[in-house]
Amino acid sequence: MNSKKQNRKEKLSKEIIGEVIRASSTEFETQCYDLYGFPPLGSLVLSDDENPIFGIVSHSVTESLDPSRTPRPRGPGLADVKSIYQESPQLKNLLNSRFTSITVGYIQSQTVVRKLSPVPPKILSITRISTESELIEFSSNFDFVARLLNSSFASSDDVLASFLSIAARLRPEPDQYLIDTGKEIASLLPGQMRRVNLILRNASI
Amino acid sequence: MNSDEKFEQLKQNVNAEDGWSGVIVGGSLSDGLEVRLSSESSIEGVKVGRLVTIEGKTHRFFGQVSDVILESSDRNLSIYSEEISEGIMAKVATGTAAYGKIKVQPKLSIKTSDTSSSPQSAKTVPPHFSKVAVSAHSDIELIFGKEAPGKFWIGSPLDMESKLCLDINEFTKRSNGVFGKSGTGKTFLTRLLLAGILQSGKAVNLVFDMHSEYGWQGYSETENHQVKGLKQLFPSKVAIFSLDEEHSKRRGLTPDYVVRIGYKEIEPEDVEILRESLSLSPQAADAAHSLYRHYGKNWLLEFLNTSGTESFNSLASQINVNQGALSTLHRRLSGFSRYEFMDTTSVHDSVNQILRYLDRGINVVLEFGKYGRDTDAYILVANLLTRRIYERYAEHKERALSGIGDEPTPLVITIEEAHKYLTPELANQTIFGTIAREMRKYNVTILIVDQRPSQIDEEVMSQLGTKLVCLLDNNKDVDSVLSGVSGQRKLRSVLSSLDSRQQALVFGHALPMPVEIRVRDYGTPESYKSLGFTDPTNKKDLSQINQDKSDLFG
């Protein structure tokens, strides 16, 4: 992509990373504008139309736009992935990165509601990464923990751990934050201290 | 407000590192309530005996922690305890998977809306999820009353700063007991109680001060210094009588009166009470009565003056008593002649003197001096004087009842080593047994200070209105102090967990509920001051007094 074009795009979407292409009550999928433009697992994102909806990135995928065309390995010897993309710029046009976010809440008249949204986000509404203050506010109440643990999503424990690790880092005392959420997790998972332990261990790295 | 919010609020109440709170999760009125501690709580901050307040829907309940339990919601916790015993995880597990539970015995309750009356004994329990927290000062005041005239601050509930008060009026309505093994603080506690009674003016004290520690200068083992006696704190309200003038003088005290006992004052009953300590057979004790019948009032002196086998033989046959028994009695009673306070000459005025002071509302402390080490002397004198005084009180009271004159000022007689003469065998015969059983029929009650309550007559024990019990470690003693009390099992665990000093379980008539206290400090300048004592040698206090005077008299 030429540099002029890139600049324009960066300004336009400081934190906007893509658009919703699939939405249900419990999760929504965003296609990224840029290949590999997805936020890290566990990030808090918002589908930001007139009813902003919070999601936690739970699953990211990069694959061929055309399911019948699979990427071809470039063969041994090309260790440097970056140069492969430099040499085959069309890859950026043929592949796409998408990520699914578990719906964990929404904003209603300026307040954060930590429940499923009454309606899922509209298709093609923009998705953006939450700001630090949004993240701090959202994570200051532990209701989201239950949403994540109860989601049908297979690796939800890891997603929770990633989210906690991001949220904890914004706190003056990250360990205290993990302890507080840990207690919530423990109370939601009675008799499963080993699982709780695993989540927290992953979160504290 | 839902229970979650309640809990949230509760969490905020937990402040200090040893703070705690919880919610009711089960239990019963009879077995106590189960309380799950909040995860913020420090289980080490919970102590058995602690007073707690339970916020029910319509009532506020008051109770006491009776047990502390470690619980775990994860059956396998022990298997991977190692994994989670450190770092963040340990803190997370604490209060969640591994949490503290306590048992609380509900005792009292009061309608939340009720602001005027005092709590009644609890007839039901608060509902699930009611919050439980350490009672606040205001709760303690609500239950036990505020410090005020007639409400004497005796100490603080365990781990609290609040002043816990005893209703002196209720207290002096019955005989009471202070128990505890040696060195646990009975004397200090008793001294405080005496001060309380004295200050209240509801009653006067007569103290048979075995070890000369109430009236003038006690001794603190821990601080290793002298502590002031009652006379030193309240000079105008206390008179010290002494049985051993020399001893008193050595301690820098001029007694208000030196007690003498005439031989004629000793009655066969006084011998009876000493039967055990003198190792007398029943026949020998009976012989005293026979002698009394034979010789009359002067029987003892006459008997002691009898000497020679022949005279004995003839006396024995005259009064129809076994000769061996008679000579044994003679041998034992001749020990009395060693007592310097015994007087052959006249009938003495000790009883009248004591009564004269008591009538004026002045408390009398009788120091035994060196005779404190001689139980026989103590028993003899205490019993003899009490009997006389009681007789006079009875007359006085009877007269008052028939409309002549005022009632006598209620009298509290403090006695030590009661287990030596309130035994099941003797309790019926001694004056103390009578007083203890009669309640305040003639305005006289006793305050028993003793370390072996199990040897005291059961009935006497059961008649005691209020018991203040310091640490006891003999099971029989514990049984005897708790007999007839409800919730024995819980109180037993409270009792056995008391500190070895200056802590007491207080229960009975004068309190709405049993309570474990740390006894008010005694012996420091501040403690004297809090009892109303101003040191005349202290310039600042002196000027304060002058100031007060000028305030008073202009």
Added chain:
Amino acid sequence: MSLDLTNTLQQVSDMAQSISARENERLKRIETAIIASKKFDLRSYESVRGHLAELGQSTTVINDPPTKSFITPNIPENLMVAAVDGSHIDVNRHLAAECFLINIGTCLIKYGDDSYAELQSIPTLYASDENMTIRGADNRFQRIQGSVLGIKRHIEELKSLSNLIKKLPKDIPCSLFLDGTLFPIGISIFPQFVRDQFFDEINEIMNLLFQESSRRKMSVSAYISYPGHNDIVQALRLLICDEISGSGICKGCIEGVKDRDLFYELLEPGQRSPIFVKNTTPGHTNISSDIAFFYLYAGNEIVRIEMPYWSVEHNDIIDLAHGSSFDQSIRGPGYPTVLIEAHEQAIVTAVDRESFIELVELALNSNGITTPTSQKNISKRIRNI
């Protein structure tokens, strides 16, 4: 009755034998062709060719011996590569509306600094009478469909290619690709007025390309994979075949050998043959039909690269075409990446076709036109049980 396998087996083995016999024969002829190419005499050929040209036949101009090979040239580091490909949906007589659709896919890749790619597909619907017919002066007309539509599409591809150039930066060398031959084949069977129309259009495009090529460094390559041409073999025959006559059939020499067979033996991977020029109009060059071409050992096969005839004068352009064709075929791999992507953009799948038909019917219906869809079509789409 089931298949009689024993009987079939015999037939199959007979067939295999005859194939292998024919293959041996073919290899012999290739051998002959190679020998011929090695002996190829430029001057003798030019005189024969001259005669044929005078007879009005189209000929292949050969200026270098066919055995001469050229190694892969370096290509510029900063390079634009672009390609166009197309596909179409033909007129469907079952459909209520008569129309066809041409979908042109383009791909543009910039290599070197700040590499990027742009992929695009532009569908165009032809539905009006005027759009769908070619009219002659004497009221004759030709509906555009079937093979005519094939040529129409080819021309549209060329148009898109020339439009694409406008998007390309002037200061960077560009290598443009087409899939298949440079000029549509099979035009000659159509009536003159149709041919004229097509040639006019091609002419216009070629003029445009010609002008552009003077302004920038630019190559246009039509990339023919597995080419069936035999221009060079024919040229060899002119020299070695005794029986050659006007339309003579050479028995037992190199008949049936394809150019690719020959160059497969003559070239090493990456190498190209000399440039040949196909001259269609004796006496002068024809911008809309004359081409320059060479063979290239690209990937695992010999491919034929056709270029507008004027390229022959510019070695740097030939090098650009040679180098980028080879580079692209390696990237492909096997076939130029840029063409693959253009093709992917252009492709119309079966599902797309269905959707297109539905879309048309929906549009017609919503405009109040009942569509007397043929029963066959209905049954194709109603698949419920």
